[in-house]
């Protein structure tokens with residue numbers, strides 16, 4: 001019923017998420033190296049596309065090399081206190097961020113005390129502002145020594161990751177309750193080893209699967225390492241789930257959809273979840289899948305004429321309810337650790353958040369154990385291979401002056417948080 005107010009449980013976590021490489025600036029890892037090598041080529045291929053005008057209103061844009069180089073990003077490494085002040089003003093009671101492995105362990109086996117101290121201060125700054133930290137250990141980027149050695153395929157990759165995990169828990173275990181070992185393992189392997197548009201830019205289906213298995217092993221090892229240091233820690237993983245439907249309810253589209261869904265929602269999902277105290281869900285969009293046997297892309301998404309974001313992703317809030325429903329059988333607490341929209345004009349964001357939160361309310365009402373919601377992202381940031389132009393932030397960042405400007409939708413989100421309730425629209 002429209003106008004009905006739906007309450008959230010006491011202690012529900014509300015906040016936003018970020019990841020180190022996307023906001024910190026000044027990183028030296030496999031990505032920063034790759035960005036310098038690939039930016040010229042990206043500008044060239046961007047020129048071949050048609051872009052809507054609004055993209056050029058902001059700096060940088062897809063036709064500029066700076067767009068593809070993370071550089072100083074949002075300078076969040078130096079401005080985290082100021083950024084957390086904003087999150088606090090916006091009513092957040094939790095915040096998800098990631099530790100940059102390449103800073104903490106810049107050389108194999110050698111930990112950097114200053115970087116360790118830095119993240120201690122980040123955690124303290126959140127606590128001082130009454131925000132619960134949700135800490136991700138790995139959000140795509142790798143130390144250069146690890147990447148040069150062959151990345152996740154190296155025989156010592158898993159033990160090295162677990163050594164890093166142990167060190168981090170030994171340092172911050174008492175201050176942090178919620179840990180996320182891995183961010184989106186399937187997305188990582190698909191881009192880096194199958195599609196080849198992210199480092200190390202390989203295209204091999206067997207390697208893709210091998211790396212996914214490695215990430216599972218690394219997740220398990222990190223889980224065990226964290227739990228052995230602190231049995232009360234809550235340790236999970238984060239994976240995205242797309243809500244899939246067939247383009248039409250015809251057998252060939254349905255079969256194609258099933259195959260795409262099996263892979264895209266991570267074929268090892270159950271194994272990841274089995275060694276986790278909670279599930280970190282990321283939800284962005286909906287896809288209608290269609291078999292297309294006459295072209296090289298046999299399965300295509302058909303989202304024409306729908307409500308889409310600046311990235312062309314279909315906005316489909318009820319999909320969040322459906323993916324939550326699919327997770328019911330795991331019988332684990334669920335935290336929505338990412339859900340957001342690229343919307344430079346801020347026309348869609350407030351309604352995007354409200355309608356997705358409504359979908360969460362519906363899931364809660366039906367007994368699904370959801371305990372938190374983190375909007376992606378607190379700040380505009382470096383959107384990986386696409387660069388800076390997609391604008392996901394509750395807070396706009398001017399990349400020339402680094403000035404922050406709170407978007408109107410962020411205040412709308414605050415109203416939901418303060419009421420700990422959402423009104424059905």
Ligand code: BGC
Pocket residue numbers: 019022183184187240282338376383384
């Ligand atoms: C990732 C983020 C990314 C966001 C939007 C998620 O897949 O975890 O790093 O910025 O989606 O694409």
